[in-house]
Amino acid sequence: MAMTTDDFILHEYRARQLWEQREYSAVMDHTKAAAETAGERGDDAGWWRMMYLLAKCQRQLGLISDFVTTAEALAEHPLTEADPELAAKAKALRSAGLRSL
Numbered sequence: 403m404a405m406t407t408d409d410f411i412l413h414e415y416r417a418r419q420l421w422e423q424r425e426y427s428a429v430m431d432h433t434k435a436a437a438e439t440a441g442e443r444g445d446d447a448g449w450w451r452m453m454y455l456l457a458k459c460q461r462q463l464g465l466i467s468d469f470v471t472t473a474e475a476l477a478e479h480p481l482t483e484a485d486p487e488l489a490a491k492a493k494a495l496r497s498a499g500l501r502s503l
Contacts, residue, residue, distance in 0.1 A: 410439040410448060417455060426459040433459065446481040450488065453479075457495050461502075470499035 413436035420429045433456040440448030453476055460469035473495035482488045 410436050410443075410445070413439070414448070414452065417452070421455065421459075424462075426462045429459045430456055430463075446479070450476065450479060450481050454491065454495075461495075461498070466499055466502045470496065470503065473499050 413432045417429045417432035417436060420426075420432065433452040437449050437452035437456065440446075440452060453472055457469055457472040457476065460466075460472060473492060476482060477489070477492040477496050479492075482492050
């Protein structure tokens with residue numbers, strides 16, 4: 403069954419709730435599902451938001467290699483190249499991850 407926009411919204415909402423509760427492993431499940439849905443429907447902004455939150459969770463959980471990989475995906479995304487603010491966020495994430503390695 404294909405996920406709908408409503409599924410994306412529910413996953414994003416749930417991920418943000420769980421983030422506030424510091425349930426990082428559970429957040430990762432929802433961010434991955436939401437990012438996949440956003441990617442399938444061409445929602446670059448939604449994909450970026452969820453991947454950014456995923457990276458933050460990976461960092462909190464000490465999954466540094468995964469964190470760096472996600473940060474690099476964010477840095478290389480076309481949306482990042484078009485938005486200086488997103489580029490700065492992605493570069494800061496990648497830099498933090500590489501320092502941690």
